[in-house]
Amino acid sequence: MNAPTYNFAYLDEQTKRMIRRAILKAIAIPGYQVPFASREMPMPYGWGTGGVQVTAAILGPRDVLKVIDQGSDDTTNAISIRKFFAKTAGVATTTSTADATVIQTRHRIPEAPLHAGQLLVYQVPIPEPLRFLEPRETETRRMHALGEYGLMHVKLYEDIARFGHIATSYAYPVKVNARYVMDPSPTPKFDNPKMDDCPALQLFGAGREKRIYAIPPHTTVKSLDFEDHPFTRYRFDAPCALCGADNSYLDEIVTDDQGGRMFVCSDTDYCETRQAQGHRGTESAAPHKESARG
């Protein structure tokens, strides 16, 4: 039986070249979804295969990789993907947002500002922002080509008519470079403003749907809204219980079955960095914290 051997960062060089071409095209047309010949990866579709392929194609031996899921470095899938690249590419890994050259993420943008030269790779489940309004790819491609986004505005308007607010709280659609309406992946809308004029290159990979798209550094990214219903961010109105931050996105932790709950930073690196700097919240330690013994 053939013992399998794998290339640096798993993918063969031909495949990487194909993906890099798609990335270059995506950078040239900000917000446009470029079809690419997505490969079958050794992890399931829907678990980050698009992001993994983009990361594999751009990773160099001197890169420092950070992987987060829900803002956290230690969620199971983030650990699994980080281990995959540590094993197949032998690159250095970090949990520090500032030290990383490549950050692969699912559902969050780090709180610490990104800087020039950094790459943020998003895992994308459904790249098409119009998909839930129009299930047919042939139709949505035509709508993008014609810049025909009326359907989306009608949806947002209907939300306001029914609920008094735009009822989209994550994967909130944006317009990139005043041209393409784009799905930012299921990040909370709290993160949307971070995409605008960002000094880092943002790449989006959807493996199952076989699409790559990009936001080049310092590109205008505007969340869709109306003059009389402007876009607003949402965060739970409380400081982080651990580090006291009042500007970070918070996870709700249920502490008992009596309605007890606490709110802590979803970005674990941000929270721990602040705690190391001496910032304190109302709680000294997290509930259910894993004990230190090995």
Next chain:
Amino acid sequence: MYVAVKGGERAIENAHRLLAHERRGDPGVAEVTLDQISGQLSLAVDRVMSEGSLYDRELAALAIKQARGDMIEAIFLVRAFRATLPRFGATEPVDTGEMRVRRRISSTFKDIPGGQILGPTFDYTHRLLDPQLAEGFAPEPPATADVSAAAMPRVTDILGRDGLIEPSPEADADTPVGDLTREPLGFPADRDLRLQNLARADEGFLLALGYSSQRGYGRNHPFAGEIRFGEVEVEFLAEEVGFAVPLGGISLTECQMVNQFKGSATEAPCFTRGYGLAFGQSERKTMSMALVDRALRARELGEEVLAPAQDEEFVMSHSDNVQATGFVEHLKLPHYVDFQSELGLLRKLRKEFSEAADDSSPMQEAAE
């Protein structure tokens, strides 16, 4: 951090260790071998090879063992391995007319040149659980006869000689067939890509779609023109030597459906075709595939597209069980960041709702 919501590296390792333990089962019972899986669960191996798109009985058996018998997981293992293999080129088209036939039936003619051959089949078995098998027993040796020298032309070729069925498209060296594992799929897709998609498609999905076409959702009046199963030779044209080199034999099942005829003022009416092909003995798969192939030809044959089985975007986008299972099962991954966002919105809407209700209640009282 939080054990309840965040798992450590050690937790993952321990989970995989436990999985290996569970896979082995009772250590007092002999471990199942790849030869046993390949030889005695051969139809499972055939399915994994077909939907895994890789003809390798040993690897398919390994995948089934590793996947604890979960077929889609086994198919996934084979696919992920296949994706890493270099491509040397494409073989010559296989000639199923030259198949060394082990089973061959036609439901359109009582007798056909070369005869009807039942071969190894569940058909006409009575589905009664067999206690003999539970204990293990040596079956009788199979009945044998001399190999007939008679040719076994495909039934569709016999019909085609009289022009009663549309001809199959000829191979065209200038337009090689597409490969959706190498190029991103676009719509509308031609029949080569549709057939590749269907060949890799989940058997259960195709079965349900084919069945739906029989029940009227895109009916196309099928007859099983011929189903044949056996071995064919695979040849590869080696540029260096300038001729086709045999690579070996593979087992295939082919199903040719004869369907509802078409015709027009300028064209004599003739039957149309639906085609199914799979590795190994995979009759349910190839029959379903042929039904769906024919249904998907609606656009090409000028039929109205009304039913799911006729809708190529619907069928091709959802037929792949590795893609489907990945996305369905990804709901196991944490979603608490987006859920939190949704919770926040919902709480706000509920608060506004109750405030509005409070405001309006005194007025209601006044009205009463």
